[in-house]
Amino acid sequence: MQYLRQAWTIAAKDLRSELRTKEALNASLSFALVILLLFSFAFDPTAEMTREISGGLLWLVFAFAGALLLNRSFARELENDCLDVLVTSPVPASALFLGKTLANWVLLLGIEMVCLPVFGVFYNVDWARQPLWLALVLLLATWGITVIGTMFSALTVNLRLRELMLPMLVYPMLIPCLMAAMQLTTALVAGQAPAGDQLAWLRMLVGFDIIFTALSVALVETVLIG
Amino acid sequence: MREKILYGLGAIAALLLARNIWVMLTGLPDEAFQGAIFRIIFFHVPAAFTCFLCFFVSLIASISYLKTGRMQWDSLAVSATEVGLAFGAANLISGMIWARIIWGIWWTWDWRLTSMLVCWLLYAGYLVLRRAVEEPAQRARLSAVLSILSFTVVPFVFFSIKWFRTQHPQPVLYGEGRMEAGYRAMLYGNWLPLLLIAVILVAVRMQQEKRLRELDALRREAHAF
Amino acid sequence: MTALAVEQVWKYYGDFPALRGISFEAEQGACVALLGRNGAGKTTLLRILAGLSKPSKGAVRVLGRDCLSAEVRRATGMLGHGIGIYDELSAYENLRLFAALYGHKDAHRAAMEWLERTGLERVRDGLVREFSRGMRQRLAVARAFLHKPSLLLLDEPFTALDDRAIALLQGLLRESLASGATIVMSTHQLREALELATHVALIVKGRLAHSGERTAEMLDDPGYLYRTYGEA
Numbered sequence: 001m002q003y004l005r006q007a008w009t010i011a012a013k014d015l016r017s018e019l020r021t022k023e024a025l026n027a028s029l030s031f032a033l034v035i036l037l038l039f040s041f042a043f044d045p046t047a048e049m050t051r052e053i054s055g056g057l058l059w060l061v062f063a064f065a066g067a068l069l070l071n072r073s074f075a076r077e078l079e080n081d082c083l084d085v086l087v088t089s090p091v092p093a094s095a096l097f098l099g100k101t102l103a104n105w106v107l108l109l110g111i112e113m114v115c116l117p118v119f120g121v122f123y124n125v126d127w128a129r130q131p132l133w134l135a136l137v138l139l140l141a142t143w144g145i146t147v148i149g150t151m152f153s154a155l156t157v158n159l160r161l162r163e164l165m166l167p168m169l170v171y172p173m174l175i176p177c178l179m180a181a182m183q184l185t186t187a188l189v190a191g192q193a194p195a196g197d198q199l200a201w202l203r204m205l206v207g208f209d210i211i212f213t214a215l216s217v218a219l220v221e222t223v224l225i226g
Numbered sequence: 227m228r229e230k231i232l233y234g235l236g237a238i239a240a241l242l243l244a245r246n247i248w249v250m251l252t253g254l255p256d257e258a259f260q261g262a263i264f265r266i267i268f269f270h271v272p273a274a275f276t277c278f279l280c281f282f283v284s285l286i287a288s289i290s291y292l293k294t295g296r297m298q299w300d301s302l303a304v305s306a307t308e309v310g311l312a313f314g315a316a317n318l319i320s321g322m323i324w325a326r327i328i329w330g331i332w333w334t335w336d337w338r339l340t341s342m343l344v345c346w347l348l349y350a351g352y353l354v355l356r357r358a359v360e361e362p363a364q365r366a367r368l369s370a371v372l373s374i375l376s377f378t379v380v381p382f383v384f385f386s387i388k389w390f391r392t393q394h395p396q397p398v399l400y401g402e403g404r405m406e407a408g409y410r411a412m413l414y415g416n417w418l419p420l421l422l423i424a425v426i427l428v429a430v431r432m433q434q435e436k437r438l439r440e441l442d443a444l445r446r447e448a449h450a451f
Numbered sequence: 452m453t454a455l456a457v458e459q460v461w462k463y464y465g466d467f468p469a470l471r472g473i474s475f476e477a478e479q480g481a482c483v484a485l486l487g488r489n490g491a492g493k494t495t496l497l498r499i500l501a502g503l504s505k506p507s508k509g510a511v512r513v514l515g516r517d518c519l520s521a522e523v524r525r526a527t528g529m530l531g532h533g534i535g536i537y538d539e540l541s542a543y544e545n546l547r548l549f550a551a552l553y554g555h556k557d558a559h560r561a562a563m564e565w566l567e568r569t570g571l572e573r574v575r576d577g578l579v580r581e582f583s584r585g586m587r588q589r590l591a592v593a594r595a596f597l598h599k600p601s602l603l604l605l606d607e608p609f610t611a612l613d614d615r616a617i618a619l620l621q622g623l624l625r626e627s628l629a630s631g632a633t634i635v636m637s638t639h640q641l642r643e644a645l646e647l648a649t650h651v652a653l654i655v656k657g658r659l660a661h662s663g664e665r666t667a668e669m670l671d672d673p674g675y676l677y678r679t680y681g682e683a
Contacts, residue, residue, distance in 0.1 A: 002554070009551050017539040081533025085594070088501045089552045090524040151375070155368055159358045169355065172348045173375065176382035179390055200389065208382060215378060219371050222292055225519075226364055226504045295507060297465060362465025363507075443467035450469070450490045450656075 006091045010099025011106075017076070018107060024072040025107060032065035032115050036122065050123040055186030059178050061115060063145060066108050067167045070149035073100050074157040083157065083224075093221035097150060101216075104146040112138055129191040137188065140205045141181035147209065148173050151216040154223050180205040228433075232426055239422035246416045254408060263327045266320050267409075272417035273317040274342070276424050278380075280310025281349060283428075285377040288370035297439055298432075300366035303373055305431035307352055309424050314346045337391035341384045348376045348383075362442055452514075454479040454633040455500070455602060460509035462495055469495050471657040472509070477633050477650065479601075482624070484644045484665065485637040486676060487654035493637040494606060496654065500635060501529050501604050513602055525553060528600030530608055530620075534591035538580040542571050542590055545579060546597060553598035565593040569619060588616040596623050603627060605636035609643045621647065645670050653680050 018025055039057050043049055050057070077083035086096055120127045128134065149170055156165045180201040187198055194202055250265050257264040283306040291299035321339060322332050333339065352372050359365035455477040462470040470492045477483050487493050498504040500511055502519050511518040513526065529535070536545045546562035555561045566572040569589040579587060588611065595603070603624070609617055624634060624647060638644035645651070645665060652662040653676055661680035668675050 006552065009548065013537070013540070013548050016544070017537060021539050079533075079538060081531055081535050082537060084501075084503055084531055084533070085529065085535035085549075086552075087503055088524060088527060088529050089549070090521045090554060091552050092521070155371060156355075156358075158364075159355075161358055165355065165358055169351045169372070172344055172351060173379050175344055176379065176386040179386045183390065197389070204382070204386060204389075211378065212375075215375065219374065222367060223371055225502070226367060363463060439466045442465050446464060446467040446469075450467075 003095050007095040007099040010096055011102040014100055014103035024069050028065045028068040029111050029114060031068055032061050032111055035061045035064055036119060045123055047124050050125050051190055054189040055182035058185055059181045062112055063178055065111050066145045066149055069107055070104055070153050071163055071166050073104055073150055073153040087224055093224045094217040097220040101146050101150040104150055105143055108142050108146055127189050130188040130193055133194060134188045137181060137184045140209055141177055144177035144209050145174060147213050147216055154220055177208050232429055235422050235426050239419045242419040260328055263324060266324045268412050268416045270317055270320040271413055272420045273313045275417055276420050277310045277314040277317055280306045281377060284373050288373040291366055291370045301432045301435035305428045307349055308431060309427045311349055318342055337388040341387045344383050345380055362439060452479050454514055456512040458510045460506045463507045469657050473659050475652055475662045479631045479633055480628055481650055482628055482634040482648045483650045483652055484648035485635060485652050491654045492657045493654055497604055497606050497637055526601045528595040529604045530595040531606045534587055536579055536590055536594055541576045541578055543575040546593060549594050550597055561597055565597045569593045585613040585615055588612050589619055592620050601632045603632060603634045607638060608636055
């Protein structure tokens with residue numbers, strides 16, 4: 001109980017300071033919109049074509065936007081040595097990690113909520129034909145991205161070239177998660193409820209989230225306390 | 227003593243390799259569909275086995291480092307990863323040569339090729355991370371965590387890419403027939419010399435790592451005080 | 452009663468021992484001045500005491516408990532080189548955040564009380580980014596003291612502070628000592644630190660060259676310690 005309260009305090013702190021400065025949020029959101037625009041040059045954006053690759057397109061946008069957001073997650077603690085103070089405080093490293101993951105999750109979901117309608121309008125796609133399933137996929141896959149991303153944000157926080165290191169390490173790690181999200185999203189945007197193979201993808205996504213959340217929670221103290 | 231053992235192992239590996247190549251060229255007939263080039267499989271497949279064995283050793287060494295804090299484990303982890311990457315590259319390149327001759331293309335997004343490439347990139351990231359950390363204990367700790375995370379994602383990568391590819395139509399390029407016993411024996415028989423080479427390389431790299439640590443300690447001693 | 456026990460602490464960076472078998476104890480109410488040249492290992496030792504780093508060998512016990520345990524963390528206050536407060540939060544939000552993290556029952560009251568004590572209640576809702584250096588330092592002092600720590604770890608505390616913050620910090624340190632807290636501070640400014648110190652610990656090349664009570668001659672002649680116990 002106290003553990004959850006501590007994690008929530010950290011998440012609330014991160015959300016409050018990010019919503020106040022909007023540093024990472026603005027950069028990340030405008031980056032996402034720019035990529036969304038750029039994709040229109042990569043292929044012929046007819047409704048048919050777009051629907052076929054909608055999952056891949058959307059999740060690449062989300063993954064790129066996420067990297068910008070996640071880079072700042074632990075880096076923002078370096079100013080004034082706040083990270084040292086948090087680590088010496090009675091908050092367990094894993095609660096600190098979960099709090100930060102939660103904040104990143106909410107922020108990235110927010111960015112996705114802006115990108116989806118923009119995608120729908122620009123590419124003339126009715127994306128909300130399976131709203132509940134789509135919401136579930138967004139929640140699960142975004143958690144996968146943020147849990148891995150926050151872990152690597154902690155891992156690279158004290159390194160030089162941290163901004164370059166994070167995407168290089170995170171993207172290969174995220175391939176299974178992104179692939180599942182892309183498959184599911186493409187089918188959902190086309191209006192098909194998940195069945196058969198799609199359910200297997202969904203199960204894999206859940207497994208990915210559970211395993212990497214558990215592993216990160218177990219290892220984050222080793223990362224933060226040397 | 228240590229050197230002599232390594233030279234001895236090297237000699238055994240060379241003899242085994244020479245014998246295997248002799249048998250491959252003279253003893254085994256050309257495969258019916260692929261002709262002479264099929265022999266590349268005797269290096270291609272054992273290289274992949276060796277690669278993943280190395281990554282597994284790196285995982286065990288990384289866990290042991292986090293448990294004990296002994297730098298020898300870190301040396302083993304990085305040495306095994308580097309050697310694993312070398313064998314992974316051997317696997318990819320031999321596969322590409324084979325594909326060029328049999329399929330007429332260097333690369334296809336077949337699930338095995340793609341998965342192998344992703345794993346190779348994952349572990350290449352491990353080496354890049356190491357170069358970015360100055361302090362040896364911190365480097366050991368962070369890269370051990372990365373090694374554990376990377377090994378965990380490998381099965382996910384293989385399964386997801388396999389599912390992804392089997393759902394999509396793709397040219398059926400060859401049937402998956404079971405190999406004849408003679409070929410199979412050679413496949414495993416040729417794994418032994420490659421494994422010996424891997425062991426020698428890891429041992430040499432570990433020795434280098436030890437020297438690097440000693441150098442680093444001396445430099446710190448000189449600078450600190 | 453022994454408040455802090457450092458037992459044969461070694462810290463390796465790779466094969467290089469930065470700390471080599473450091474042992475000392477401090478009673479409740481003691482103030483230990485950690486002395487030594489740059490790179491001697493003062494900061495490394497302080498980071499271990501603060502639970503930011505683990506010793507390679509040996510142990511640190513605070514009131515009989517391991518220094519990484521939650522109880523000890525709750526009882527430890529730290530003031531390092533950085534001020535450890537958030538620029539994009541207000542003074543009140545900062546203190547409230549840390550009061551909550553340290554498990555204060557009434558975080559709001561603790562924050563208000565410390566804003567008043569440090570003379571910052573007038574600017575309680577101002578963002579720290581807009582504060583002057585002195586105000587930020589006072590806020591940092593409040594952050595370090597607001598959970599009434601019984602072990603205080605200070606890394607070069609007087610170096611960056613202005614007069615008002617020094618006065619505030621010295622007052623709080625005296626008060627803490629009187630109430631039985633233990634202080635460990637690393638320092639260059641020998642006089643300010645030594646006036647407060649009851650004990651000294653001199654680290655030379657990662658080893659403890661001397662530890663014992665602070666004597667009058669150390670105050671009179673700051674070089675005395677280094678000449679007697681350190682290398683020339």
